[in-house]
Amino acid sequence: xxxxxxxQTINRLSLYLRFISELDATGVRAVSSKVLAAQFxxxxxxxxxDLSHFGDLGVRGVGxxxxxxxxxxxxxxxxxxxxxxxxxxxxxLGLALADxxxxxxxxxxxxALFDSLSTKVGGQSRGGVRxxxxxxxxxxxxxxxxxxxxxxxxxxxAQMVVNTVVQTGxxxxxxxxxxxxxxxxxxxxKSVDVTVSLENLAFHLARN
Amino acid sequence: xxxxxxxQTINRLSLYLRFISELDATGVRAVSSKVLAAQFxxxxxxxxxDLSHFGDLGVRGVGxxxxxxxxxxxxxxxxxxxxxxxxxxxxxLGLALADxxxxxxxxxxxxALFDSLSTKVGGQSRGGVRxxxxxxxxxxxxxxxxxxxxxxxxxxxAQMVVNTVVQTGxxxxxxxxxxxxxxxxxxxxKSVDVTVSLENLAFHLARN
Numbered sequence: 001x002x003x004x005x006x007x008q009t010i011n012r013l014s015l016y017l018r019f020i021s022e023l024d025a026t027g028v029r030a031v032s033s034k035v036l037a038a039q040f041x042x043x044x045x046x047x048x049x050d051l052s053h054f055g056d057l058g059v060r061g062v063g064x065x066x067x068x069x070x071x072x073x074x075x076x077x078x079x080x081x082x083x084x085x086x087x088x089x090x091x092x093l094g095l096a097l098a099d100x101x102x103x104x105x106x107x108x109x110x111x112a113l114f115d116s117l118s119t120k121v122g123g124q125s126r127g128g129v130r131x132x133x134x135x136x137x138x139x140x141x142x143x144x145x146x147x148x149x150x151x152x153x154x155x156x157x158a159q160m161v162v163n164t165v166v167q168t169g170x171x172x173x174x175x176x177x178x179x180x181x182x183x184x185x186x187x188x189x190k191s192v193d194v195t196v197s198l199e200n201l202a203f204h205l206a207r208n
Numbered sequence: 209x210x211x212x213x214x215x216q217t218i219n220r221l222s223l224y225l226r227f228i229s230e231l232d233a234t235g236v237r238a239v240s241s242k243v244l245a246a247q248f249x250x251x252x253x254x255x256x257x258d259l260s261h262f263g264d265l266g267v268r269g270v271g272x273x274x275x276x277x278x279x280x281x282x283x284x285x286x287x288x289x290x291x292x293x294x295x296x297x298x299x300x301l302g303l304a305l306a307d308x309x310x311x312x313x314x315x316x317x318x319x320a321l322f323d324s325l326s327t328k329v330g331g332q333s334r335g336g337v338r339x340x341x342x343x344x345x346x347x348x349x350x351x352x353x354x355x356x357x358x359x360x361x362x363x364x365x366a367q368m369v370v371n372t373v374v375q376t377g378x379x380x381x382x383x384x385x386x387x388x389x390x391x392x393x394x395x396x397x398k399s400v401d402v403t404v405s406l407e408n409l410a411f412h413l414a415r416n
Contacts, residue, residue, distance in 0.1 A: 078414025096300030206286025
């Protein structure tokens with residue numbers, strides 16, 4: 001198991017976890033794949049298939065036990081430990097991401113911002129994340145046990161920054177710059193492409 | 209045609225357009241599905257299938273004529289006209305998005321920011337996008353012919369803001385708030401969920 005899990009399945013596991021956590025917080029004890037299907041506008045069989053990759057999580061006639069499923073999803077997604085994240089680029093986007101409240105509740109900790117501008121270095125985000133000089137990336141990454149880097153620099157600088165980050169040994173990158181970036185095969189790069197999402201909306205507007 | 213086009217196909221069309229535009233800018237005149245496949249780490253047959261939804265765009269023995277394909281992709285994606293975009297929420301994220309250079313080159317125009325804080329209203333982003341009072345949304349939307357709204361407000365306010373936006377008649381929303389938001393069936397909502405992307409990275413880190 002593991003290798004054949006699609007990116008789509010992994011993304012859906014995150015969505016399930018979000019909803020299951022809400023259910024748990026409101027005291028719900030069990031949930032069926034039908035309820036999950038209605039919530040996400042998906043087929044119940046698809047949801048059962050997504051979850052069956054990771055063993056037999058359902059209980060016949062009951063559905064999924066909310067607390068168990070939450071625990072298992074967190075485990076599957078590698079969220080049963082804190083993950084320390086660095087943000088490269090302390091512009092508006094980097095500062096917005098540094099204080100994004102969603103990260104904390106999911107077990108991610110933004111431990112450092114990095115920038116090359118001396119006027120920014122030594123400052124901090126509104127939420128108190130300190131801005132370091134990019135030259136200290138290697139040092140701070142080791143000290144703070146950073147395993148994920150978020151790339152929030154202008155497109156022209158992005159590939160160079162990615163190369164620097166990869167050299168420190170960080171194996172997981174979340175990229176917000178437009179355009180294609182290259183990483184070695186052992187490094188996982190996910191891109192959040194705002195233009196693709198906007199163009200998807202434009203497509204739907206053009207059709208209607 | 210149209211209804212059976214998947215979201216994945218639409219998203220890939222955006223990526224093809226990005227690369228085709230780069231090829232065009234560097235003077236390349238024709239490109240094969242094999243070259244596109246290598247660029248995107250996809251199967252050439254999948255790329256031909258994506259493009260065949262929209263008529264016979266390839267030329268036998270030549271591949272795709274770059275200028276023609278670019279023109280056709282822009283048309284398919286509804287980018288052959290300017291699309292005016294409003295950003296709701298003038299915090300760090302809203303301000304970052306307002307000045308995001310990628311939007312302009314793709315034909316999107318950020319024409320207004322909105323916020324409810326009187327200390328922000330009347331100000332502008334670094335790039336010169338003016339911040340309006342959210343109470344003026346209806347008026348400014350009509351005046352500026354806004355067709356897309358970007359939701360960049362805290363999660364607790366998001367559903368209320370979405371309802372207000374939908375009431376103005378805007379049919380396309382790009383959401384940056386975490387959590388599930390409801391819109392009527394005639395409205396298209398795309399969510400950019402940063403936590404899902406980070407959890408996808410966490411999954412890969414946990415496996416390796």
